[in-house]
Amino acid sequence: MFEIAQEQPEDVWEVEALYDLCFAPGREALSSYRLRDGVDRVPELSLTARDPDKILAGAIRFWPVRVGDSPALLLGPIAVHPTRQGEGLGGILMQASLSRTAELGWPRVMLVGDYPYYSRFGFEKLTGVEMPPPTNPDRVLGIGDWEGIQGDVHKWEGPAD
Structure with missing residues (x-):
């Protein structure tokens, strides 16, 4: 049994240590990190999972971006x-997180990952959506309302006009 909760400010260093453990050195050099730099994550969707001893077992984060002129x-x-x-x-x-995205006003979610794994959650390959290089376009996946959404993915600059 795990306790799923919204990530709190005091969790940040523990979550970062988990990411350092699970991902290769230099993870922050990836193009997705350039989209996150200086942008606040979506707190309601950034979750931690702790075991009964309160030890961090997992974490997930979400960040706002723009695809063309559309929020994602x-x-x-x-x-x-x-x-x-x-x-x-x-x-x-x-x-736990995807079930809340639409109710929080986010109609679409994207990620860069392995299609065979993420397809079981409903993610499909996105065409016409360009992550900053050097991202493999076959790993750009999305779920939600992507009809008519195309263009470059760029850093979030605030709400839509």
């Missing part, structure tokens, strides 16, 4: 501690 969410990173992988925690975090 960029999911990631999502990580599960290596000792807790295979217990379904990644799926629990995905469902």
Whole structure:
């Protein structure tokens, strides 16, 4: 059993340590991090999962971006501690957060990841959506209302006009 909760300010360093553990050194050099730099994550969707001993087992974050002129969410990173992988925690975090995106006013979510894994949550390959290089376009996935949405993904600059 895991306790799923909104990430709190006091969780930041523990969550960052989890991401450092789960991802390769230099993770912050990826193009997705350039889209996050200086932008606040969406707090209502950035979640932690703790085991009964209150040890951090997983975390997920979401960031606002623009695709062309349209708002979207960029999911990631999502990580599960290596000792807790295979217990379904990644799926629990995905469902807990994705179930709230539309009610919070975000009609579409994108990520850069492996289609075979994320397709089970409903993600499809996006065409006409260009992440900053050097992103493999086959790994750009989305869920939600993407009809007619195309263009470059760029940093969030605030609400739509």
